[in-house]
Amino acid sequence: MNMHQYRPSGPLARYLTIFMHYLAQYAKIKMAYRWDFFVHIFTEFLQQSVSLIFILIIFSKVPAIQGWTRDQVLFIYGFFLVPFGIYSGFFNHLFDVPEKYVLQGEFDRILLRPINAWYQVVVETMKPELLVSMIVGIIIMIYSGSNMNLVPVWWDIPLAVILVIGAALVYAGVYTFLASLGFWSEGNLGLMPMVYNLSQYGRYPMTIYRGPVRFMLTWILPFAFVGFYPATILMHRYEYLGYALLTPVVGIVCFVIAYRVWAAGIRRYRGTGS
Amino acid sequence: MKLIEARGLTKEFRIFSRSEGVMGAFRDLFHRKYRVLRAVDEIDFAVDRGEMVGYIGANGAGKSTTIKMLTGILVPTAGTVTVNGYVPHKQRESYTKGIGVVFGQRSQLWWDIAVIESFKLLRRIYDVPRADFNRRLQQFDDILGLSSFLNLPVRKLSLGQRMRCDLAAALLHNPAILFLDEPTIGLDVLAKSKIREFLKEINNEFKTTVILTTHDLGDIEALCPRVAIIDQGKMLYDGLVDNLFSQWGQDKLEDIVKRIYMGQKPEPGLAGGGVSLV
Amino acid sequence: MFNRLLLYLELVRMEFVNNLAYRSFYFTGILNYSIQIGAYFFLWDAVYVGNRVIGGLDREAMITYVIIAWVVRSFYFSNLDRRVGTDIRDGKIALELIRPYSYQMVKYARSFGEAAFRMFFFAFPAGAAIYLIRPFTLPVGWDSVAMFVAAVLGAFVINAQISMIAGFAVFFTKSPTGVYKAKRVIMDLLSGLLLPISFYPGWAREIIQLLPFQAVSYLPNMIYLGKIRGAAAFEVLLLQVFWIAVLGFLAHLFWRFAVKHVVIQGG
Numbered sequence: 001m002n003m004h005q006y007r008p009s010g011p012l013a014r015y016l017t018i019f020m021h022y023l024a025q026y027a028k029i030k031m032a033y034r035w036d037f038f039v040h041i042f043t044e045f046l047q048q049s050v051s052l053i054f055i056l057i058i059f060s061k062v063p064a065i066q067g068w069t070r071d072q073v074l075f076i077y078g079f080f081l082v083p084f085g086i087y088s089g090f091f092n093h094l095f096d097v098p099e100k101y102v103l104q105g106e107f108d109r110i111l112l113r114p115i116n117a118w119y120q121v122v123v124e125t126m127k128p129e130l131l132v133s134m135i136v137g138i139i140i141m142i143y144s145g146s147n148m149n150l151v152p153v154w155w156d157i158p159l160a161v162i163l164v165i166g167a168a169l170v171y172a173g174v175y176t177f178l179a180s181l182g183f184w185s186e187g188n189l190g191l192m193p194m195v196y197n198l199s200q201y202g203r204y205p206m207t208i209y210r211g212p213v214r215f216m217l218t219w220i221l222p223f224a225f226v227g228f229y230p231a232t233i234l235m236h237r238y239e240y241l242g243y244a245l246l247t248p249v250v251g252i253v254c255f256v257i258a259y260r261v262w263a264a265g266i267r268r269y270r271g272t273g274s
Numbered sequence: 275m276k277l278i279e280a281r282g283l284t285k286e287f288r289i290f291s292r293s294e295g296v297m298g299a300f301r302d303l304f305h306r307k308y309r310v311l312r313a314v315d316e317i318d319f320a321v322d323r324g325e326m327v328g329y330i331g332a333n334g335a336g337k338s339t340t341i342k343m344l345t346g347i348l349v350p351t352a353g354t355v356t357v358n359g360y361v362p363h364k365q366r367e368s369y370t371k372g373i374g375v376v377f378g379q380r381s382q383l384w385w386d387i388a389v390i391e392s393f394k395l396l397r398r399i400y401d402v403p404r405a406d407f408n409r410r411l412q413q414f415d416d417i418l419g420l421s422s423f424l425n426l427p428v429r430k431l432s433l434g435q436r437m438r439c440d441l442a443a444a445l446l447h448n449p450a451i452l453f454l455d456e457p458t459i460g461l462d463v464l465a466k467s468k469i470r471e472f473l474k475e476i477n478n479e480f481k482t483t484v485i486l487t488t489h490d491l492g493d494i495e496a497l498c499p500r501v502a503i504i505d506q507g508k509m510l511y512d513g514l515v516d517n518l519f520s521q522w523g524q525d526k527l528e529d530i531v532k533r534i535y536m537g538q539k540p541e542p543g544l545a546g547g548g549v550s551l552v
Numbered sequence: 553m554f555n556r557l558l559l560y561l562e563l564v565r566m567e568f569v570n571n572l573a574y575r576s577f578y579f580t581g582i583l584n585y586s587i588q589i590g591a592y593f594f595l596w597d598a599v600y601v602g603n604r605v606i607g608g609l610d611r612e613a614m615i616t617y618v619i620i621a622w623v624v625r626s627f628y629f630s631n632l633d634r635r636v637g638t639d640i641r642d643g644k645i646a647l648e649l650i651r652p653y654s655y656q657m658v659k660y661a662r663s664f665g666e667a668a669f670r671m672f673f674f675a676f677p678a679g680a681a682i683y684l685i686r687p688f689t690l691p692v693g694w695d696s697v698a699m700f701v702a703a704v705l706g707a708f709v710i711n712a713q714i715s716m717i718a719g720f721a722v723f724f725t726k727s728p729t730g731v732y733k734a735k736r737v738i739m740d741l742l743s744g745l746l747l748p749i750s751f752y753p754g755w756a757r758e759i760i761q762l763l764p765f766q767a768v769s770y771l772p773n774m775i776y777l778g779k780i781r782g783a784a785a786f787e788v789l790l791l792q793v794f795w796i797a798v799l800g801f802l803a804h805l806f807w808r809f810a811v812k813h814v815v816i817q818g819g
Contacts, residue, residue, distance in 0.1 A: 039730030208598035
């Protein structure tokens, strides 16, 4: 036996190695299609700019929206873009599952490989260059934060990391759930754009929405936790402290439920139950 | 202990039948009609280590469904199956480490990246020690002549080259069993014979068990002493190819199989593997 | 000539029926647009406090503007750019050259079939459903209705032409998805879908007025609202005809280029 064998120290290390390899391969492909890569990043910037222009034009006409100033709304939008970047980079393409994987049978190949199926789909469809939204978001947060004389404190950074992870888990959960529906329906249900549009509600103050809408965004499709609630605490506004601190919990619950549905979907795909 | 052992293996599907026209589409919206299709119907099937078995049947006979059950993709509706000491659909992640699968119609490799990169990625996925990986790659290269296109992306390969790469990819982790679903489909004569040669060699050297579905009976004649024939989900024949010849008193496998597909039986006088007097 | 027309009509019908088969569209499409409109409704509702008038529109006019803009979009929107781009990327355009019809007309016909489907199954039910939830302003007179319908048809053609050109652009960029996305984002902003053009600063308005995009959403919406009437509305229609001619010519140039490219390089 060879003494210098490749032996990962555990499943986590193995999955991490596989991720790094996928990432390296992805980078190689992208360098082969360099033009496409930069166009993608450019259009992502373009899209964020349009949203930004939209907000700026509105505030060129009015001083505040229900007491929320331009800089506060910008700050919420900036925070919103950070988990949104993670979602765009890793979970958005779960929408390929119904068509590409289930209908066209690519999922067979996934099931023939000795690693977790969800993980395989995520690393096969990721577009990590879309993480650039995070950078745009951080710049907007810094810009608007300094405009409103926000003084950073030591716990801002660790708290922000926890909140962003929680918010990203909300996205992961919702999109995993939607992708799982592909195991039951034939092809795409068309729900993805709908939920995407709904997720965009999270980038404005919840106070502009009526009661039932706010309730749904908080407790059913919890997109209030991908932008507004966690952003308020980082702005050092504490009216929504309870909700803001709930962000990681909501993220975990959301993802756990969704993953169970996913597992049930795979059982269905393989022909047990219905 | 058999390597593959299936008893009463059955798979049923519910098929949604679409109605025609505008009104039909409307009706389907609210009320969907289903019928049950028995794709595989109580099949018994056993294979020893190192065997090469051909698995044939007309289109839609249930071949692919059987393969999907044996590889753990599908869970059987009824019956039992054990392969390589596992129940395929129950212990998927550990079971798949010990098998290799090639679908002729669809590549398992990543479309846009160089073949060698796909192999390296598979090495991580299947956890293959580097030394083993290099040694096996060398061996495959010797027989299949891969080195000239290892650095090309899959999309630039010819079908024959792609199939050779897919075969190598399926064998990198030294699986006990290799499942091949129409591995020679669309290949020219030379590419076919290269693949057959390779399979023979792999079977000889590593005692890899090979289960092969195909529409090309040349594959069977070249590789498989044993053949299983399935039609409408039922096993029509499972035995040596040589016995088929003596049973039917024909010298062309194609004619025999055609007759079996058409539902004919061998003439009684010739049955039982007797000597053909014609 | 007449036979060609029958073929294109048949394509319109075919696409209409094809769309019927996608059953999930009936439900999710309407819901999707309602959600989109809802987002803007809540925002504008919060923006307009008191009896404010912004960019020449009061609260009711603004909310009606948003609803009409999106409902009309649900009619004219199509995946034409993707279809053309895919044909180019997969080299199918070479196959189209051997067929006895106009490639562009076939694409337009299919898009129109889809648009007709969308009108009956998206735009009308969505408009009706929204009206039940939140009544919006109806057109002030029959002249506005007639002009609006004509302008919306013009909007469909212009949007389809822009999409066609975006599809042909795949020849140059080799980044299909980037082109589609850029087109969509630019259209959202410059057509007046997101914001009435009258909201923009003066210099931006001057630029936008030189471009075809505002004829897709802003101008038809203003006709609906009665802000543009009579001779002015007629001028809008003339402007649309002008843009249809210009864009048609551009699309033709792109098509010629594509054909040459295919003939020389084999796709």
